[in-house]
Amino acid sequence: MGQRNRSDVDETLVQQFSWHDYARLAQYVKPYRKPIYRILIVIIIANVAGMLGPYFTKIVIDNVIPAQDVQQLLWIGVLYTGSLILIGWCLRYRIYHITELGQDVLKDMRLDIFQHLQKLSFAYFDNRPHGKILIRVVNYINTLSDLLSNGLVNLISDVFNVVITLIFMFTINTRLTWYSLALIPLLALMVMVVQNRQRKAYQVLSNKQSNLNAYIHESIAGVKVTQSFAREDENFRIFDAINKDNKQTWMHAVKIQLLLWPGVQNISVITMCLIYFVGIRQIGVQVSTGTLIAFIGYINNFWNPIINIGNFYNSLITATAYLERIFETLDEPIEIMDTPSAYDLPQISGQVVFDHVNFRYEPGKNVLNDVHFEVNQGQSIALVGPTGAGKTTIINLLSRFYDVSEGAVLIDGHDVRKVTLASLRKQVGVMLQDLFIFTGTIMENIRYGKLDATDEEVMAAAKIVHADHFIKDLKDGYQTKVEERGSTLSSGQRQLIAFARVLLADPRILILDEATSSVDTKTEALIQSGLHALLKGRTSFIVAHRLSTIKNSDQIFYIEGGQIVERGNHADLIAQHGQYYRLYQSQYDMLKLNN
Numbered sequence: 001m002g003q004r005n006r007s008d009v010d011e012t013l014v015q016q017f018s019w020h021d022y023a024r025l026a027q028y029v030k031p032y033r034k035p036i037y038r039i040l041i042v043i044i045i046a047n048v049a050g051m052l053g054p055y056f057t058k059i060v061i062d063n064v065i066p067a068q069d070v071q072q073l074l075w076i077g078v079l080y081t082g083s084l085i086l087i088g089w090c091l092r093y094r095i096y097h098i099t100e101l102g103q104d105v106l107k108d109m110r111l112d113i114f115q116h117l118q119k120l121s122f123a124y125f126d127n128r129p130h131g132k133i134l135i136r137v138v139n140y141i142n143t144l145s146d147l148l149s150n151g152l153v154n155l156i157s158d159v160f161n162v163v164i165t166l167i168f169m170f171t172i173n174t175r176l177t178w179y180s181l182a183l184i185p186l187l188a189l190m191v192m193v194v195q196n197r198q199r200k201a202y203q204v205l206s207n208k209q210s211n212l213n214a215y216i217h218e219s220i221a222g223v224k225v226t227q228s229f230a231r232e233d234e235n236f237r238i239f240d241a242i243n244k245d246n247k248q249t250w251m252h253a254v255k256i257q258l259l260l261w262p263g264v265q266n267i268s269v270i271t272m273c274l275i276y277f278v279g280i281r282q283i284g285v286q287v288s289t290g291t292l293i294a295f296i297g298y299i300n301n302f303w304n305p306i307i308n309i310g311n312f313y314n315s316l317i318t319a320t321a322y323l324e325r326i327f328e329t330l331d332e333p334i335e336i337m338d339t340p341s342a343y344d345l346p347q348i349s350g351q352v353v354f355d356h357v358n359f360r361y362e363p364g365k366n367v368l369n370d371v372h373f374e375v376n377q378g379q380s381i382a383l384v385g386p387t388g389a390g391k392t393t394i395i396n397l398l399s400r401f402y403d404v405s406e407g408a409v410l411i412d413g414h415d416v417r418k419v420t421l422a423s424l425r426k427q428v429g430v431m432l433q434d435l436f437i438f439t440g441t442i443m444e445n446i447r448y449g450k451l452d453a454t455d456e457e458v459m460a461a462a463k464i465v466h467a468d469h470f471i472k473d474l475k476d477g478y479q480t481k482v483e484e485r486g487s488t489l490s491s492g493q494r495q496l497i498a499f500a501r502v503l504l505a506d507p508r509i510l511i512l513d514e515a516t517s518s519v520d521t522k523t524e525a526l527i528q529s530g531l532h533a534l535l536k537g538r539t540s541f542i543v544a545h546r547l548s549t550i551k552n553s554d555q556i557f558y559i560e561g562g563q564i565v566e567r568g569n570h571a572d573l574i575a576q577h578g579q580y581y582r583l584y585q586s587q588y589d590m591l592k593l594n595n
């Protein structure tokens with residue numbers, strides 16, 4: 001199990017970036033080879049057309065003006081205008097299709113990371129703030145947008161530009177070209193010095209952004225608690241500190257990033273001076289005025305893309321810090337998955353065995369100790385006991401949200417690790433205490449676990465668990481739109497919808513973490529009869545809080561310290577005068593006190 005992380009702690013990077021990761025990024029671009037080829041052809045056409053300008057200037061200065069050839073000047077004018085129109089069209093084509101390419105790649109990447117996240121085990125989500133996961137799917141991928149769309153193809157265009165310009169320069173004057181390249185080693189040295197520092201600075205920045213996001217996410221999720229304890233000022237102070245930290249780290253990263261750009265600019269200007277100096281003084285070269293002026297044009301043509309490539313490299317180093325995190329998420333092993341030999345769980349009757357199960361979330365800290373029981377089909381089991389005893393853990397192992405550390409969980413004799421997850425979870429229905437309602441209509445929420453259910457089947461399920469009545473009373477009935485987490489519904493209504501959702505999926509085994517929130521007596525009665533309808537004919541495990549649920553169960557397991565310390569039906573356990581008896585007495589007294 002990985003190390004836990006919090007919003008105020010920087011995440012450590014499991015694996016530093018390697019060149020292999022650039023190759024991996026290239027894999028995302030590969031399916032789009034054809035549009036890239038088309039864009040490249042357009043770029044070459046534009047570049048060659050762009051070369052004509054300085055060349056026409058040279059001809060005009062060296063030949064046309066001395067010969068006063070108006071006819072040739074006219075032709076050159078027409079050709080030059082034509083080349084400018086062509087360049088304009090190419091530019092438009094390039095910008096549109098490059099943007100499309102970048103967005104396509106980002107879409108694929110986002111899809112991969114989303115799909116992977118959906119499969120990761122509970123342990124992954126237990127171990128890090130959700131805001132830190134969110135930022136990877138949304139913001140980090142977005143930071144690649146510019147790199148992949150403009151950056152990538154501009155790079156190809158710039159490299160072409162440099163090569164074609166060099167060809168023109170070498171053709172016109174070899175010596176002058178070598179002079180133009182004299183300062184390139186200095187540039188390479190500068191890049192080498194800056195790149196490592198820049199990458200580190202952006203790694204730190206990505207961590208700070210992640211912390212900020214985690215805190216914002218947590219604050220939004222917990223805003224009701226914050227307001228009810230009037231903790232806004234304290235939260236503001238914490239946020240202010242994280243925010244300042246973020247800004248400072250950002251400015252530090254930018255400071256380093258800005259080292260490269262002026263350096264490249266300076267080198268280009270010095271090169272230009274050098275060419276004027278050796279050209280005018282004729283040091284080691286013999287050049288005409290036209291050639292010298294054309295050359296200066298080419299040097300501009302040469303250095304502009306070099307500056308762009310420098311900028312691309314800059315954004316590549318910046319993006320690297322984000323790419324590392326994206327690939328780290330994609331490489332996160334899926335701990336709970338089908339084994340290669342996994343088979344579909346056949347139609348089960350609902351017999352469950354916990355065979356001497358030990359379990360720990362963290363090494364060396366057993367949460368369950370030698371839990372052993374057998375449950376026959378159709379039996380209802382209530383799990384009771386003090387908080388933190390291990391009740392939820394037991395039910396989480398049953399539907400294989402975690403794997404046992406030792407022992408085995410068997411359903412109808414099949415080890416849950418050996419069957420496919422899809423076939424297991426189709427027959428083992430889970431209703432967690434956090435009754436998640438998704439954005440959408442009530443109809444869609446009930447249909448969540450059985451997408452092919454008809455409207456009639458949805459309504460029939462709602463009717464059986466007594467949810468139908470209140471749904472029909474809502475403004476748009478089953479088509480009423482509900483918000484994320486069902487914030488516009490009462491807790492009793494959320495429970496009834498969750499009952500209908502599970503009932504519709506019709507699992508043989510039902511796992512239920514009973515909600516503790518108290519509801520009015522009328523709703524309580526509704527929930528009880530809804531629950532009764534739900535449990536009928538199924539093996540059920542309920543982390544039970546309501547006395548009525550507990551008393552009606554076939555067997556009660558009293559859990560303490562990760563062990564079943566008492567088991568039997570209500571009457572047996574009361575007769576034992578043990579832990580369960582004391583729990584029952586205290587709850588009973590409480591009930592009397594409340595009434």
Ligand SMILES: Nc1ncnc2c1ncn2[C@@H]1O[C@H](COP(=O)(O)OP(=O)(O)OP(=O)(O)O)[C@@H](O)[C@H]1O
Binds near residue numbers: 126362386390391392
């Ligand atoms: N994801 C987790 N990582 C580490 N420890 C955990 C995790 N979930 C639960 N625990 C620990 O495991 C123990 C058993 O927790 P569990 O949630 O199973 O208790 P419970 O009996 O269901 O409690 P409650 O009645 O309060 O819901 C507790 O000590 C808890 O702190």
